[in-house]
Amino acid sequence: MLNQVEVERLEAEAVNSAKVRQPLYAARKKIFPKRASGDFRRFKWLVMAITLGIYYLTPWVRWDRGPYAPDQAVLVDLANRRFYFLFIEIWPQEFIFVAGLLVMAGIGLFLVTSTVGRAWCGYTCPQTVWVDLFLVVERAIEGDRNARMKLDVAPWSIDKIAKRLVKHGTWLLIAAATGGAWIFYFADAPTLVLDLFTGDAAAIAYITVAVLTATTYTFGGLMREQVCTYMCPWPRIQAAMLDESSLTVTYNDWRGEPRSRHPKKAAAAGRNVGDCVDCNACVAVCPMGIDIRDGQQLECITCALCIDACDSVMDKIGKERGLISYATLNDYNANMALATGGGMGPVDPALTRDAGGRLSDRVAHFHLGKIFRVRTFIYLAVWSAVGLALLYALLSRDRLEINVLHDRNPQFVTLSDGSIRNGYTVKLLNMIPEPRTLAISLEGLPGAMMTIVGVDQPEGTSYSVPVEPDRLKMLKVFVKLPKEMIGVGPLSFSFIVDDRASFESDRYTAAFNVPETMK
Numbered sequence: 001m002l003n004q005v006e007v008e009r010l011e012a013e014a015v016n017s018a019k020v021r022q023p024l025y026a027a028r029k030k031i032f033p034k035r036a037s038g039d040f041r042r043f044k045w046l047v048m049a050i051t052l053g054i055y056y057l058t059p060w061v062r063w064d065r066g067p068y069a070p071d072q073a074v075l076v077d078l079a080n081r082r083f084y085f086l087f088i089e090i091w092p093q094e095f096i097f098v099a100g101l102l103v104m105a106g107i108g109l110f111l112v113t114s115t116v117g118r119a120w121c122g123y124t125c126p127q128t129v130w131v132d133l134f135l136v137v138e139r140a141i142e143g144d145r146n147a148r149m150k151l152d153v154a155p156w157s158i159d160k161i162a163k164r165l166v167k168h169g170t171w172l173l174i175a176a177a178t179g180g181a182w183i184f185y186f187a188d189a190p191t192l193v194l195d196l197f198t199g200d201a202a203a204i205a206y207i208t209v210a211v212l213t214a215t216t217y218t219f220g221g222l223m224r225e226q227v228c229t230y231m232c233p234w235p236r237i238q239a240a241m242l243d244e245s246s247l248t249v250t251y252n253d254w255r256g257e258p259r260s261r262h263p264k265k266a267a268a269a270g271r272n273v274g275d276c277v278d279c280n281a282c283v284a285v286c287p288m289g290i291d292i293r294d295g296q297q298l299e300c301i302t303c304a305l306c307i308d309a310c311d312s313v314m315d316k317i318g319k320e321r322g323l324i325s326y327a328t329l330n331d332y333n334a335n336m337a338l339a340t341g342g343g344m345g346p347v348d349p350a351l352t353r354d355a356g357g358r359l360s361d362r363v364a365h366f367h368l369g370k371i372f373r374v375r376t377f378i379y380l381a382v383w384s385a386v387g388l389a390l391l392y393a394l395l396s397r398d399r400l401e402i403n404v405l406h407d408r409n410p411q412f413v414t415l416s417d418g419s420i421r422n423g424y425t426v427k428l429l430n431m432i433p434e435p436r437t438l439a440i441s442l443e444g445l446p447g448a449m450m451t452i453v454g455v456d457q458p459e460g461t462s463y464s465v466p467v468e469p470d471r472l473k474m475l476k477v478f479v480k481l482p483k484e485m486i487g488v489g490p491l492s493f494s495f496i497v498d499d500r501a502s503f504e505s506d507r508y509t510a511a512f513n514v515p516e517t518m519k
């Protein structure tokens with residue numbers, strides 16, 4: 001089969017591999033990734049479309065919360081200190097929900113990394129997605145790998161200047177759209193977009209767009225793989241999360257080595273020949289500029305494009321796909337033991353094949369059951385427990401609250417009739433987007449009466465107070481206790497707030513201070 005098919009041999013070197021490691025401050029060697037095609041590439045297109053779609057379109061999704069709340073589905077309302085996510089509204093004191101989501105994201109990352117390796121890096125990390133998008137633009141304007149390499153070393157000409165201007169201009173437009181989309185999460189998007197173009201937006205909006213445009217353009221267009229290799233801590237951290245059962249992109253040298261550019265001649269000369277025809281297709285497509293055949297490397301983001309490239313070569317030469325594949329270390333070790341006769345000799349790929357030349361049944365293959373193990377289930381259980389706890393807290397949280405602050409000075413006032421008066425600042429929190437009339441009353445201090453400053457009602461034990469939708473109402477409240485009632489009961493009592501329409505209520509226990517001589 002080998003002599004019937006021409007495999008294109010690419011002049012590609014791993015500019016970023018362990019064998020030719022560049023010093024940190026050396027000038028960057030450019031990488032010109034070749035276009036890949038195959039199942040993983042198609043999957044990456046899909047993930048890219050979904051993630052970019054979510055990022056750019058979410059601020060434009062509307063969500064009807066009634067006339068008293070914004071209608072943007074996802075909104076971080078910094079001015080009013082609220083976070084809206086679909087039907088959920090988070091107040092500042094409920095930040096625990098955001099913290100809980102971050103904890104879930106962290107555990108989720110542990111779960112994903114321990115099972116399918118650096119899938120986050122290869123498919124969904126914003127750096128990966130935007131570099132992919134910038135590469136699409138670069139290929140559309142300058143052509144695929146060979147054309148780009150040629151253009152790069154060509155002397156400056158009208159054509160080269162025009163292509164570079166269009167490429168960098170498009171990159172800047174994408175970067176500006178990225179920065180622009182970000183600020184739409186913090187204000188009403190349709191209003192803000194108009195304000196941006198008419199010059200009426202706040203200065204911080206323009207500054208944020210400018211900073212994000214610059215970082216997106218620099219990281220996605222100019223620095224690319226350097227961000228992953230030198231700036232991101234995740235490649236260092238993830239090593240602690242992988243184990244022998246985690247999936248990683250693996251060059252299966254137990255069937256690929258010894259590699260040969262002329263396998264037929266080598267076989268005729270009686271030499272062992274592996275499946276790798278040393279075509280460098282896997283190196284040419286790698287966006288990180290590495291050669292996966294050098295083994296596991298920190299730079300590998302497991303984007304699987306080298307799998308696609310190698311699979312198409314294997315198809316051409318009539319070999320089984322999977323010379324480069326997602327594999328666990330356990331499977332790799334088992335197959336290597338098979339190819340070396342239990343570690344007794346050098347790699348002999350013939351030992352992994354049956355009499356018909358096909359891969360032997362004894363070769364270990366990946367199946368889903370291998371990644372589900374105790375560790376996976378522990379991560380899954382902790383992740384689910386945090387999620388359920390958050391859900392319970394969310395569904396059972398109060399939408400009505402009362403907070404009370406006793407006046408510090410004076411602690412009490414003795415009135416002309418001998419009664420004692422204490423002052424309080426009472427905060428009523430109406431956390432629904434509807435106006436409410438709330439009843440505030442006292443409990444546990446017999447004989448006490450209260451007055452509310454600014455409320456035109458005689459002193460009493462209960463007041464009705466209107467509170468605006470989704471607002472906090474602050475009241476100045478005085479509580480008076482006749483001198484003959486002091487010492488009759490305990491000197492602590494409760495402020496109670498009730499919404500008689502929804503039957504919600506809350507209470508706050510406060511102290512009533514009196515002179516030492518009256519205790």
Ligand code: SF4
Nearest residue numbers: 286300301303304306
């Ligand atoms: S070696 Fe393969 S999986 Fe790793 S970054 Fe390069 S192309 Fe992606």
Ligand code: SF4
Nearest residue numbers: 276277279280282310
């Ligand atoms: S591993 Fe596959 S793609 Fe890479 S050089 Fe060998 S045959 Fe070519």
